[in-house]
Amino acid sequence: MSESTLHAITGMIGEVLGDEMVDEPITMETSFADDLEIESIELVQLAELVEARWGEKVDFNAWIAGQSIDDVISLTVGDLVTFVDSCL
Amino acid sequence: MPLIDGPAGALHVVDVGPGGPGTPLVMLHGLLLGNVASWYFTAAPTLARSRPVRLYDLRGHGRSARPASGYDPDTMADDLDAVVADLPGPIDLVGHSYGARVALAWAARNPGRVRRIVLVEIPGRTGANAEISAFFEAGPEAMVAALPEGLRAAVANGRRQARRLLTNLAGLATQTTLLADLGSGGDVPDAVVSACTHPVLVVVGASSACADDGRALASRLADARVEVLPGGHYLHLDATAALTETIGAFLDG
Numbered sequence: 001m002s003e004s005t006l007h008a009i010t011g012m013i014g015e016v017l018g019d020e021m022v023d024e025p026i027t028m029e030t031s032f033a034d035d036l037e038i039e040s041i042e043l044v045q046l047a048e049l050v051e052a053r054w055g056e057k058v059d060f061n062a063w064i065a066g067q068s069i070d071d072v073i074s075l076t077v078g079d080l081v082t083f084v085d086s087c088l
Numbered sequence: 089m090p091l092i093d094g095p096a097g098a099l100h101v102v103d104v105g106p107g108g109p110g111t112p113l114v115m116l117h118g119l120l121l122g123n124v125a126s127w128y129f130t131a132a133p134t135l136a137r138s139r140p141v142r143l144y145d146l147r148g149h150g151r152s153a154r155p156a157s158g159y160d161p162d163t164m165a166d167d168l169d170a171v172v173a174d175l176p177g178p179i180d181l182v183g184h185s186y187g188a189r190v191a192l193a194w195a196a197r198n199p200g201r202v203r204r205i206v207l208v209e210i211p212g213r214t215g216a217n218a219e220i221s222a223f224f225e226a227g228p229e230a231m232v233a234a235l236p237e238g239l240r241a242a243v244a245n246g247r248r249q250a251r252r253l254l255t256n257l258a259g260l261a262t263q264t265t266l267l268a269d270l271g272s273g274g275d276v277p278d279a280v281v282s283a284c285t286h287p288v289l290v291v292v293g294a295s296s297a298c299a300d301d302g303r304a305l306a307s308r309l310a311d312a313r314v315e316v317l318p319g320g321h322y323l324h325l326d327a328t329a330a331l332t333e334t335i336g337a338f339l340d341g
Contacts, residue, residue: 061106065133
């Protein structure tokens with residue numbers, strides 16, 4: 001995994017959650033649903049930030065197509081980092 | 089895509105990639121529990137492989153502004169003017185629940201700008217009221233039972249998602265005219281029905297309270313047919329794959 005990708009995504013999560021950002025450090029094992037308690041619309045916002053940062057190289061929509069909303073929200077930060085790295 | 093200026097405040101618009109050469113599609117979510125995520129995590133990614141797909145948060149929902157009034161379908165359709173302003177040529181519309189009412193109201197005012205329409209679980213003479221009042225007048229347990237599965241778990245566990253959802257619902261219920269607008273609204277007006285001569289697909293859930301409303305509306309429209317899928321009102325969650333395929337086949341057929 002890429003430390004810089006994890007760092008960038010951690011920043012995006014902070015931007016999405018604002019003053020509700022968790023105190024614990026974000027790691028590859030951090031779960032969107034259980035640890036961050038993120039809303040589905042906040043995941044959309046995160047996807048928008050991912051696309052703004054890496055552009056069309058990272059096809060987030062193709063990645064989530066075919067996964068249920070519960071599948072997507074039960075992902076970990078590591079799943080997202082690994083996916084982004086695989087596109088770069 | 090960012091926030092754009094709407095007639096009653098900011099509107100959150102999301103373009104879903106990768107897009108394609110097909111007719112641009114705008115998808116509208118339902119009230120209260122809905123927002124751009126409703127389609128973003130269900131039908132939109134698959135449909136976006138072959139056409140540009142645009143989603144937006146209805147006023148008072150998601151990241152769009154929450155004006156104090158204007159929650160009837162006709163006024164909410166004003167927002168759609170701003171959302172589609174930069175889309176060329178005719179577009180296709182897909183709406184869930186009250187979003188379907190908004191889509192139909194807009195199509196009636198802009199018949200030449202619309203190619204095809206899909207109305208998923210559209211409420212009619214009683215559906216909107218029945219759904220909303222049943223939700224708000226029910227006891228807490230019934231309210232929770234009415235939620236889609238993922239949210240139900242969040243509420244049961246007292247999670248942050250549930251707190252935010254309830255905060256938003258309380259804001260809509262106490263700081264806007266949404267409930268009053270729903271209460272004073274009736275069935276789809278005849279003027280809207282007669283202006284919508286486009287090919288229309290009405291999709292209803294076999295076990296939904298809105299199913300008869302959808303069938304009744306389809307019988308009034310000039311060129312509509314009904315498709316029944318297994319599931320309840322939240323068909324995009326109950327029958328994601330079947331609904332996605334049904335919408336795609338109708339739009340591409």
